[in-house]
Amino acid sequence: MPFGLCNASSSFQATMNAFFKSELCKFVLVFFDDILIYSRFWEVHLKHIKVVFKILQSQHFFFKHSKCAFKQVKVEFLGHFISNEGVQVNESKIATMKNWPRPDNVTKLRGFLGLTGYYRKFVRNYGTIVNLLTQY
Numbered sequence: 001m002p003f004g005l006c007n008a009s010s011s012f013q014a015t016m017n018a019f020f021k022s023e024l025c026k027f028v029l030v031f032f033d034d035i036l037i038y039s040r041f042w043e044v045h046l047k048h049i050k051v052v053f054k055i056l057q058s059q060h061f062f063f064k065h066s067k068c069a070f071k072q073v074k075v076e077f078l079g080h081f082i083s084n085e086g087v088q089v090n091e092s093k094i095a096t097m098k099n100w101p102r103p104d105n106v107t108k109l110r111g112f113l114g115l116t117g118y119y120r121k122f123v124r125n126y127g128t129i130v131n132l133l134t135q136y
Contacts, residue, residue: 009033019055028052029077036077040084079118089122109133 009032016030027048029036037052039045049070056063069075074083081088097116103109113130120126 019059019061020052023048023051023055031078034077036075036082038082089119093119 013030013032016035017024020028020030020035024030027037027039027044029038035052037045037048039048074081076082076090079090079093081090097112097119100112100115101108103112113133116123116126116130123129
């Protein structure tokens, strides 16, 4: 795929989603131009890597080794840290929310709620906490 196309990332993601349809959300995630392979145990992970490589090879796709990170115990992905312990919040994002200036209009409030809503699954009773803010 030529570089510089405005829809290259989304086209790549759609292609990868088609290739990895049966593996998605089992041990593969694709987000734009990133392919994340995850496993709880190292032996299983090696098998998952082989499956991904075999699929890419069968479709005549190759990876650039310098852009890959192998044997990572913990990776940052879409504002979260993913490890064998599960998904954790990036503490720098929490600090950003704590230091967010008090919204003084609806547009700024929506921006704040958009940011905090992304992490709602990590906040117990998030809906109750923001209930008053969402009534307007």
